[in-house]
Structure formats: structure tokens, C-alpha cells
Amino acid sequence: MKGNDIMAFHPLAYRMRPQNLNEIVGQQHLVGPGKIIRRMVNAKLLSSMILYGPPGTGKTSIASAIAGSTKYAFRKLNAATDSKKALEQIVAEAKMSGTVILMLDEIHRLTKPKQDFLLPHLENGQIILIGATTENPYITINPAIRSRTQIFELKPLTAMDIRQALERALHDKKNGLGAFNVKLDDAAIKHLANATHGDLRSSLNALELAVKSTPANDDGIIHITLKIAEECVQHKALIHDKNGDAHYDVVSAFQKSIRGSDVDAALHYLARMADADDLPSVTRRLLVIAYEDVGLANPQTAARTVAAVTAAEKVGFPEARIPLAEAVIDLCLSPKSNSAISAIDKALDDLHQGNYGEIPNWLKDPHYxxxxxxxxxxxxxxxxxxxxxxxxxxxxxxxxxxRHYYIPKKNGRYEKALAEQYYRLEKFKGRPLEKDE
Structure with a gap:
């Protein structure tokens, strides 16, 4: 079987992988003129690296393009599924024929025995490791590997990036769909470029399905309409993956938007988590926000948040979005106070630094x-x-x-009243504090 015939069995996304850096779509902050990876390739001074980012953003493409640009042998393994023996075979190849670029997918799942075997070969340069992961390497990858690699973050591709790749695949006669007589409506290509939210692999494979599953008309033209494109998007790439690294970024942005009283931003991040059916993350975070960020400025909001969370958990998605949205709006527009968390954290800090003393005798338990x-x-x-x-x-x-731990704020009626009582009591105790302390 000829090479082109073998390639025909591979998906379009596989066949259209870049052979050099100039063919890479997006990621110009890494591979553009004068940028770090292009400099490394041009200078022939490659070092091991970890590429992390969402699915379909070009991690494998960059590894393939580096290998194509440098003419080094290129091998690909999966850290989770391939054995240590497979690594040994690649190292043996490197010893026999020279440097090998090893693309190691899911590198965050590399076991310690495989890592221990690999490390000396990274250090002597026989293996140039290009690890790929959707997880944050600073959290999930062993420090021994991190210390021997450079870490590069890949950004989600824009719709314009994906459209460019789709058009190139449509006209490429060797590896793409150039042999087909295709008419692709503008609305259809716009949908293919937008529907997968930056996942080029899914967009390319959807295009291939559309072309190969649509019969030609009487004029021999395969006409791809918007409706056909919608039918063929096989995978909707979630903007928020509740099991992925981006989860923590969305949750962080969600809380910070509510803390900053930005209703629209908070609803946007709520929508991301709702779209991923990530109810536990939403409800837990809302309860934390109610007590951490709104706190004593408006305790009634905390009670309403608990009620909204209870309702959301009972009805589930999609209806859960309604009480959750109400809670988000309520928390956003409420006055804020972090006096409670600040107070307990000060007390804990004293405790951890050994700044405490013996409990007064008159407070000790007398019941024995x-x-x-x-x-x-x-x-x-x-x-x-x-x-x-x-x-x-x-x-x-x-x-x-x-010692004073609680420093009142006056951002709501309730805490204003608490503050007045607090100042009054401290004065009676003979340990007054300034009201602006």
C-alpha cells in the first residue's frame, strides 16, 4: 500500500498536521517571527519543553512542525498507555542514529519508573522531550520533569485561525479535500469555525464528515450548507471542562467577578459552568462567596444563597440555572465585607506563630x-x-x-450596627480601638 493510500485512512486533522513552523495555525506568541520556539529551531538549539492548553489547539502540530523543521526523527507516545519498554526502544534508536524528538502525550500521567528512566537521556540530549497536556503543569507534573523542561502555554485558537485552516484543507489536493468539488457556504464555514470553541481538530474532522457524507448534486458539486455543517459537528468543545485545568480558572474568575460586583461577568462564568453541568462547583463556590465576600455586610444574602443552592440541587440542570442566576445577581449587587474571614485568619496566624497563652483559670472547665x-x-x-x-x-x-482580630467594616446596615456594639463593648472592657483601625 502506497504512502498516500495509508494517509487516506487517517482523519483529516491528522493528514493536515504542519510539516514546518510556517504551516502552524495560531500560537504566534511561540512560533511567530522572533518568538521563542522559532528561535530555538532556527538556532538548532532545541530543549525539552511542555506544551499545555485546551484540546485541539496545536500541541501535536507544534511538535510535528519542530521535527519537520529540524529533520530529527519524530516519535510519539502516550504517557498513560505506552509501556516503559516503548520508551526503551526510542532511547535505543537515539543511541544508534542520533537525537530523537519524543512527543509524549498526557505527560501529567507519567509514572515514576518511566520518569526515572527518561531523565538521564533528557540531560544528555539524546531525547528532546515535547510533553503535551491539558492540565496545568505547575500543578500536575513532577518537579523533576518540570526542572528539565521549558513550559509553554498554548492559547485557544480564534475563529479566524480555524477558518484559515479549514480553507487550506479544503484546497489541499495531497492531504486535504482538494480532490472533491466542494461548494462551502459562508454560513457553513463560519459555523465550523465557531462551533468547537477553538478546537481545530474537531472542526477539521467535521468538515471531512460533511464533504464525504454529502452526495454531489447533478452538476457534480458537493454543496455544504449551514444545516449540513450543524449536523456534522461531532464534538462540542466545552468552554468549561469540569474535569480539566481550565476549571480552576473559571471558578476563580467567577468568584472574583462577584467580589468585584460585575453582574454580567459573573453570569458569563456561571453560564460556562452550567453549560458543563458543573453544579457542585457552582453551589460550593456560591456558599463560600456568601460568607467570604458578602459576609456581615448582608447576612440575609447568605440565607437566600443557601435557599437558592438547595433549590438548584433539588431541580438540577437546566432549571437550576434560574435560582443560581438569582443568587449570583443578589451576591454581586450586595454590599461586601471580608471582615469575618480576615478576623479568623488573623487568629489562626497568631496560633500558628505560637502567639497564644494559657487560658485564664476562671474560664477553665470546673465540672470534675x-x-x-x-x-x-x-x-x-x-x-x-x-x-x-x-x-x-x-x-x-x-x-x-x-489583641484585636475583628476589624468592623461599614458597608451594610447590619455590620454598621455590629461595629457600634463592638466599639462600645471594647471601650467598657478598657481596651478601646480606633474606629478606623
């Missing part, structure tokens, strides 16, 4: 035989025996008896 002999509980003043159910008494250990 012999406690009185130890002085435990003696001298305790029961506040309910005094006017207004309050009496001046020291509760903090001597070492930190004048």
Missing part, C-alpha cells in the same frame, strides 16, 4: 472532681447575673489580652 483545687472556674462571672447580661471580664490569655 479536683478542679476547684486547681483553681479552675474560680472567679468566673456569669454574665446573665448582671444588668444587660454583660460584665467586664478578661477572656483572652494574658499574652494576647489586648
Amino acid at each position: 472532681q479536683g478542679a476547684e483545687k486547681l483553681g479552675h472556674g474560680i472567679g468566673y462571672k456569669y454574665p446573665h447575673d448582671y444588668p444587660h447580661d454583660w460584665v467586664k471580664q478578661q477572656y483572652l490569655p494574658d499574652k494576647i489580652k489586648n
Whole structure:
């Protein structure tokens, strides 16, 4: 079987992989003129690297183009499924015939035995490793591998990038669809370029399916309409993958948008998580926000958030989006106060630094035989025996008896009232604090 016949069995996305850096779509911050990967190739000073980013953004394409531009042997393995023996065979090849570029997919799943075997060959330059992952390598990849590689982040491709690649595939007679007489409506190519949200692999394979599954008309033309394009997008690339690295970025942006009182941004990130059916992440984050960011400025909002979360969990998606949206809007537009989290974190910080003392004897538990002999509980003043159910008494250990953790804010009526009471009590205790402290 000839090479071209073998290639015909591969998907279009495979056949259209770049053979050099000039054919790469997007990622110009890495492969454009004067950029880091192009400089490495031009200077023939390749170093091992990790490429991370969403699916279909060109990790394998860049590895293939580097190999094509440098003429080094190119081999591809999967860290999760290929054995250590497969690695040994590639190292043996490198020893016999020279440097090999090893594309290692899912590198975040590389086991320690495979890693230990690979490391010395990275250091002596026999193997140039190009690891690929959708996970954040700073979180998921072993430091021993990270320290021997450069890490490059790939960005999602734009619709314009994908359209360019689709048009090239449509006219390429060797590896693409140039042998077919295709009329592709503008609305159809726009849909193919947009529907997969930056996943070029899915867009190319959808185009191939559309062309090869649509019969030619009486004039011998394969006419691809918008409706056909919609039918052939086999995979909708989620903007938010609840199991992927981008999950943490979306959740972070969601909380920061609510904290910053940007309703529209918060609803946008809610939509990403709702579209991925990621109800647990949404509900957990909303409860955290209600107490961390709104807090004492508006405690009623926390109660409403709990009710909204309960309703969302009972009805599930898609209806859950309604109470969740109400909670998001409510939290966004509420006054904010982080005084509670700041207070407890200050207390924890003191504790962790050893800045605490012995509990005063009058506060210790007196409810056991012999406690009185130890002085435990003696001298305790029961506040309910005094006017207004309050009496001046020291509760903090001597070492930190004048320490203040709670610093009130005045961004809502409720905390304003708490602040006034707090200042009043501290003054009565003889440990007043400034109102702007």
C-alpha cells in the first residue's frame, strides 16, 4: 500500500498536521517571527519543553512542525498507555542514529519508573522531550520533569485561525479535500469555525464528515450548507471542562467577578459552568462567596444563597440555572465585607506563630472532681447575673489580652450596627480601638 493510500485512512486533522513552523495555525506568541520556539529551531538549539492548553489547539502540530523543521526523527507516545519498554526502544534508536524528538502525550500521567528512566537521556540530549497536556503543569507534573523542561502555554485558537485552516484543507489536493468539488457556504464555514470553541481538530474532522457524507448534486458539486455543517459537528468543545485545568480558572474568575460586583461577568462564568453541568462547583463556590465576600455586610444574602443552592440541587440542570442566576445577581449587587474571614485568619496566624497563652483559670472547665483545687472556674462571672447580661471580664490569655482580630467594616446596615456594639463593648472592657483601625 502506497504512502498516500495509508494517509487516506487517517482523519483529516491528522493528514493536515504542519510539516514546518510556517504551516502552524495560531500560537504566534511561540512560533511567530522572533518568538521563542522559532528561535530555538532556527538556532538548532532545541530543549525539552511542555506544551499545555485546551484540546485541539496545536500541541501535536507544534511538535510535528519542530521535527519537520529540524529533520530529527519524530516519535510519539502516550504517557498513560505506552509501556516503559516503548520508551526503551526510542532511547535505543537515539543511541544508534542520533537525537530523537519524543512527543509524549498526557505527560501529567507519567509514572515514576518511566520518569526515572527518561531523565538521564533528557540531560544528555539524546531525547528532546515535547510533553503535551491539558492540565496545568505547575500543578500536575513532577518537579523533576518540570526542572528539565521549558513550559509553554498554548492559547485557544480564534475563529479566524480555524477558518484559515479549514480553507487550506479544503484546497489541499495531497492531504486535504482538494480532490472533491466542494461548494462551502459562508454560513457553513463560519459555523465550523465557531462551533468547537477553538478546537481545530474537531472542526477539521467535521468538515471531512460533511464533504464525504454529502452526495454531489447533478452538476457534480458537493454543496455544504449551514444545516449540513450543524449536523456534522461531532464534538462540542466545552468552554468549561469540569474535569480539566481550565476549571480552576473559571471558578476563580467567577468568584472574583462577584467580589468585584460585575453582574454580567459573573453570569458569563456561571453560564460556562452550567453549560458543563458543573453544579457542585457552582453551589460550593456560591456558599463560600456568601460568607467570604458578602459576609456581615448582608447576612440575609447568605440565607437566600443557601435557599437558592438547595433549590438548584433539588431541580438540577437546566432549571437550576434560574435560582443560581438569582443568587449570583443578589451576591454581586450586595454590599461586601471580608471582615469575618480576615478576623479568623488573623487568629489562626497568631496560633500558628505560637502567639497564644494559657487560658485564664476562671474560664477553665470546673465540672470534675479536683478542679476547684486547681483553681479552675474560680472567679468566673456569669454574665446573665448582671444588668444587660454583660460584665467586664478578661477572656483572652494574658499574652494576647489586648489583641484585636475583628476589624468592623461599614458597608451594610447590619455590620454598621455590629461595629457600634463592638466599639462600645471594647471601650467598657478598657481596651478601646480606633474606629478606623
